[in-house]
Amino acid sequence: MNQQNEKIKKSAILIACMCFSITGFFISIVNGAVKISFVEIVNAIFFEEATVNYQIIMNVRLPRTITASLVGTSLALSGSILQGIMRNPLASPNIIGVSSGAGLMTLIILILFPDYYFLAPLSAFIGALTATLFIYFLAWKQGVATTRLILAGVAVSSLLGAGNNAIMTFYPDKVSGVIGFMVGGLSATNWKHVDMIFPYAIVGIILLLLISNKLNILMLGDEVATGLGLNVEKTKFLFIIISSVLAGAAVSVVGLLGFVGLIVPHITRQLIGSDYRFLIPATIFTGSAVVILCDTLARVMFAPVEIPVGIIMSALGAPFFLYLLRRKKE
Amino acid sequence: MELKVEGLNVFYGDKKILNDISFNIKSGEITTIIGPNGSGKSTLIKTISRYLKPKGGSIYLDKVNINQINTKEIARNLAVLPQVKDVSSDISVEELVSYGRYPHLKFGKRLSKEDKEIIEWALEKTGLLEMKDRCVVTLSGGERQRAWIAMSLAQKPKILLLDEPTTFLDICYQFEVLELVKELNKTLGITVVMVLHDLNQAARYSDKMLVINNGDLWEYGEPCEIVSENLLKNIFKIDADIYEDKVNNCPYFIPRKITA
Numbered sequence: 001m002n003q004q005n006e007k008i009k010k011s012a013i014l015i016a017c018m019c020f021s022i023t024g025f026f027i028s029i030v031n032g033a034v035k036i037s038f039v040e041i042v043n044a045i046f047f048e049e050a051t052v053n054y055q056i057i058m059n060v061r062l063p064r065t066i067t068a069s070l071v072g073t074s075l076a077l078s079g080s081i082l083q084g085i086m087r088n089p090l091a092s093p094n095i096i097g098v099s100s101g102a103g104l105m106t107l108i109i110l111i112l113f114p115d116y117y118f119l120a121p122l123s124a125f126i127g128a129l130t131a132t133l134f135i136y137f138l139a140w141k142q143g144v145a146t147t148r149l150i151l152a153g154v155a156v157s158s159l160l161g162a163g164n165n166a167i168m169t170f171y172p173d174k175v176s177g178v179i180g181f182m183v184g185g186l187s188a189t190n191w192k193h194v195d196m197i198f199p200y201a202i203v204g205i206i207l208l209l210l211i212s213n214k215l216n217i218l219m220l221g222d223e224v225a226t227g228l229g230l231n232v233e234k235t236k237f238l239f240i241i242i243s244s245v246l247a248g249a250a251v252s253v254v255g256l257l258g259f260v261g262l263i264v265p266h267i268t269r270q271l272i273g274s275d276y277r278f279l280i281p282a283t284i285f286t287g288s289a290v291v292i293l294c295d296t297l298a299r300v301m302f303a304p305v306e307i308p309v310g311i312i313m314s315a316l317g318a319p320f321f322l323y324l325l326r327r328k329k330e
Numbered sequence: 331m332e333l334k335v336e337g338l339n340v341f342y343g344d345k346k347i348l349n350d351i352s353f354n355i356k357s358g359e360i361t362t363i364i365g366p367n368g369s370g371k372s373t374l375i376k377t378i379s380r381y382l383k384p385k386g387g388s389i390y391l392d393k394v395n396i397n398q399i400n401t402k403e404i405a406r407n408l409a410v411l412p413q414v415k416d417v418s419s420d421i422s423v424e425e426l427v428s429y430g431r432y433p434h435l436k437f438g439k440r441l442s443k444e445d446k447e448i449i450e451w452a453l454e455k456t457g458l459l460e461m462k463d464r465c466v467v468t469l470s471g472g473e474r475q476r477a478w479i480a481m482s483l484a485q486k487p488k489i490l491l492l493d494e495p496t497t498f499l500d501i502c503y504q505f506e507v508l509e510l511v512k513e514l515n516k517t518l519g520i521t522v523v524m525v526l527h528d529l530n531q532a533a534r535y536s537d538k539m540l541v542i543n544n545g546d547l548w549e550y551g552e553p554c555e556i557v558s559e560n561l562l563k564n565i566f567k568i569d570a571d572i573y574e575d576k577v578n579n580c581p582y583f584i585p586r587k588i589t590a
Contacts, residue, residue: 003422003424003425003462003463006422087416210437210438213432213435216429217429217432219416219417219418220415220416220417220429221412221414221415221416222381223376223379223381223410223412223413223414223415224410224412224415224416226379226380226381226401226410227379227381227405227408227409227410227411227412227482227491228405228429228430228432228433228485229400229401229402229403229404229405229406229432229433230401230402230432231401273418273420274418274419274420274421275420275421275425
C-alpha cells in the first residue's frame with residue numbers, strides 16, 4: 001500500500017516539476033529588454049505576423065527559450081548520469097572533463113577556423129567523446145574504478161583548460177568574440193541553434209527514459225549489478241557516451257556553462273529521491289526550468305545590457321557547491 | 331543445479347591468486363569455502379559470480395559453460411550476495427527486493443503481477459513483510475542482510491553465492507542469517523556456496539567444506555573429515571582440541587594456542 005502512495009507522491013512531484021518548467025517557459029517569453037504584455041504576445045503570435053513584436057517573440061525569444069530549455073535538460077541529465085555511475089555527488093560534465101573537451105574543440109573552430117563555424121557542434125562531440133574516452137582509458141585497470149575516473153577527469157580537464165588559455169593567449173584579438181562562449185551564454189541564439197542541439201537532446205532523452213532502470217541496478221554496486229545479470233562495463237560505457245553526447249551538444253550551443261550539471265541533479269534528487277525511473281524525467285523538467293529562468297534573469301537584470309547566463313549560474317552554483325562539500329563532511 | 335569448476339586460474343595483474351582449482355558441487359548442498367586471510371576464497375566466489383574473469387579454466391552450470399550463457403540468463407539461476415554492496419538512502423526494502431526481478435524483466439517492461447507475487451514471497455520467506463516499507467538504511471545489520479538475501483531470492487535462483495554474509499554482524503545476527511540460509515536450502519532446495527570466517531559455524535551449517543590455502547584447493551569434503559588437527563595446525567596455525575557436537579551432529583573445536 002505504502003509503495004503505492006510513494007508512487008503517487010512521486011508522480012505528483014513530477015507533475016509539479018513539469019508545471020515549473022512550463023511556467024518558466026512563459027516567464028521567459030514574456031520578459032525581456034522590450035516590454036511586451038501577455039495580450040500583445042498572444043496577438044503577436046496568432047494575429048499580426050509582420051509586427052516588431054512578432055519578430056521579437058518568434059525569432060528572438062522563442063528560439064532562445066527553447067535552446068535554453070534543451071541546454072538545461074542536456075547538461076542536467078548528463079550530470080545526473082555521471083553522478084549515478086560514478087557514485088559521487090560531485091561528478092558533473094564540467095568536473096570530469098567532458099565539457100572542457102567539447103569546449104576546446106569548439107574554441108579551436110571559433111578562433112582558428114571561424115569560416116567553418118557550422119562544424120562547431122560536430123567538433124564539440126568529437127571533443128567531448130575524445131576527452132571521455134581518454135579519461136576512461138586513463139582510469140582503466142581491470143575495470144574502471146570511480147576514484148580513478150574522477151581524478152583522471154580532473155587532470156584531463158585542467159590540461160584542456162590550459163589548451164583553451166593557450167589559444168586565447170596566441171589570438172588576443174579574437175578573445176572578445178569568445179568571452180560569451182567561455183562563461184556560457186545564450187545571446188544571439190536563433191533557430192539555427194535549436195536545430196543544432198535538438199536531435200541529440202531528443203535521442204539522449206528517449207534512450208535514457210528507456211534504460212533508466214539500469215541506472216538503479218548500477219547504483220547497487222558493481223558486484224551486485226553483475227550478479228543481477230547486468231553487463232556493468234558495457235552499461236557504464238553506454239551511459240558515459242550518452243552523457244558526453246548530451247554535454248557536447250549543450251556546450252556547442254551555449255559554451256562552457258558550468259554548475260547546471262552539478263546543481264540541478266542534486267536538487268532534483270532531493271525532491272524526488274534517487275529512483276532513476278522518476279529522477280530522469282524530473283531532471284528533464286528541472287534542468288530546463290533552471291536554465292530558462294537564469295537566462296531570463298541574465299537578460300532583464302541589467303536590461304538593456306544582458307550578461308551571460310553562465311555568470312548567474314556560477315554566482316548561484318559556486319556557493320551551492322561549497323554547501324555540498326560542507327554537508328558531505330558531517 | 332550443479333556447479334562445476336574446472337582448472338580455474340585467476341590473476342590480479344601478474345599475481346596468481348588461484349591456481350588450478352577444480353571441484354564439483356552437487357545440487358542442494360551447502361558448501362562453505364574456508365581459508366586464511368588472503369588465501370583467495372573471496373576471489374574464488376567473485377570468479378564464480380563472474381565479477382572477476384579467470385585467465386584459464388571454466389565454470390559450468392549443469393554441464394553448460396557459463397561463457398555460453400547470456401549473463402541475464404545466468405542471473406535467473408545464480409544469485410550473488412557480495413560483501414560490497416550499496417543502497418541509496420531512500421530505497422525501501424520492497425524496492426530493493428524488486429530489483430531481484432531485473433534479470434527476469436523484458437526490455438522496457440514493468441513488474442507483472444507474477445513478479446509482485448514473487449517479491450511478496452521473498453519478503454515473507456525472509457520475515458520482512460512487516461518492514462517492507464522501511465528504508466533499507468534504517469534496518470539493523472541483520473535485517474539489512476536479510477533484505478539483500480530477499481533480493482537474491484526474488485531472482486528465484488537455483489544456486490546462491492554468499493561472500494561472508496555474517497561479517498560485521500553481532501553473534502545473534504550471524505546465527506539469524508545462517509539459520510535463514512539453512513532454511514532456504516532445506517525448504518527450497520537452493521544450492522548454497524558461501525565464504526565464512528568462523529570455522530565452527532562453517533562446520534555446523536555446511537554439508538561440504540572447501541579449504542583454499544595460498545591459492546590452491548587444499549581439501550574438499552564433509553565437515554567431519556575437514557575439521558582436523560592437521561587443518562588447524564597447518565592452515566590456520568593454531569593448536570586446538572576438537573570435539574563432537576552431538577546435538578547438531580558436527581565437529582567443533584576450541585583453540586588452545588598459536589602453533590609454534
